[in-house]
Amino acid sequence: AQSVTQPDxxxxxxxxxxxxxxxxxxxxxxxxxxxxxxxxxxxxxxxLKYFSGDTLVQGIKGFEAEFKRSQxxxxxxxxxxxxxxxxxxxxxxxxxxxxYIPTFGRGTxxxxxx
Amino acid sequence: NAGVxxxxxxxxxxxxxxxxxxxxxxxxxxxxSWYRQDPGMGLRLIHYSVGAGITDQGEVPNGYNVSRSTTExxxxxxxxxxxxxxxxxxxxxxxxxxQFFGPGTRLTVL
Numbered sequence: 001a002q003s004v005t006q007p008d009x010x011x012x013x014x015x016x017x018x019x020x021x022x023x024x025x026x027x028x029x030x031x032x033x034x035x036x037x038x039x040x041x042x043x044x045x046x047x048l049k050y051f052s053g054d055t056l057v058q059g060i061k062g063f064e065a066e067f068k069r070s071q072x073x074x075x076x077x078x079x080x081x082x083x084x085x086x087x088x089x090x091x092x093x094x095x096x097x098x099x100y101i102p103t104f105g106r107g108t109x110x111x112x113x114x
Numbered sequence: 115n116a117g118v119x120x121x122x123x124x125x126x127x128x129x130x131x132x133x134x135x136x137x138x139x140x141x142x143x144x145x146x147s148w149y150r151q152d153p154g155m156g157l158r159l160i161h162y163s164v165g166a167g168i169t170d171q172g173e174v175p176n177g178y179n180v181s182r183s184t185t186e187x188x189x190x191x192x193x194x195x196x197x198x199x200x201x202x203x204x205x206x207x208x209x210x211x212x213q214f215f216g217p218g219t220r221l222t223v224l
Binding site for chain 2: 006009032034036042043044045046049051090095099100101102103104105106107
């Protein structure tokens with residue numbers, strides 16, 4: 001069965017510092033990969049996605065992620081974090097069976113210090 | 115275009131009560147799903163649907179029922195609420211490219 005591991009429950013960075021959130025997946029074929037962000041009290045919003053092609057994908061809000069098949073990873077990066085980036089971040093892999101419904105990781109909570 | 119709507123936003127139930135969480139989408143997506151979110155557990159799939167009349171169980175289906183009579187609506191029923199069902203519930207509507215989430219329902223079972 002497919003699965004997603006986000007090894008870091010919490011990450012703390014200073015505003016202006018760079019950020020990398022880790023995501024490892026287990027999937028039997030070429031996966032669809034996603035990163036979602038959840039601001040406090042809100043639903044989830046798609047940051048970026050990878051289906052095929054260029055392994056470095058750009059998303060909204062200045063985020064990017066790199067698909068590394070050899071490492072089964074899809075890490076999220078941002079060169080300079082803003083205080084408004086404080087949120088919960090979820091990595092997801094799909095599809096699940098015959099449906100376009102991904103499996104989510106447990107999330108990483110990003111704390112940004114001024 | 116409202117996207118995915120959920121009602122109610124907040125609900126308090128007593129143990130043993132039943133209720134239905136409503137979810138509707140106006141994007142004509144075939145795939146819809148229900149998740150619960152608990153601290154440290156991420157999003158866990160309860161039930162999902164791949165089209166009207168077709169539903170299937172996810173990771174944590176016990177205590178919940180769903181039906182899909184129309185493309186637009188996908189209600190989640192709690193048959194006999196238990197304190198373990200205290201959670202935030204999210205409905206989502208999916209295309210291949212993306213899942214669109216509703217704003218969530220915060221449910222407390224006393």
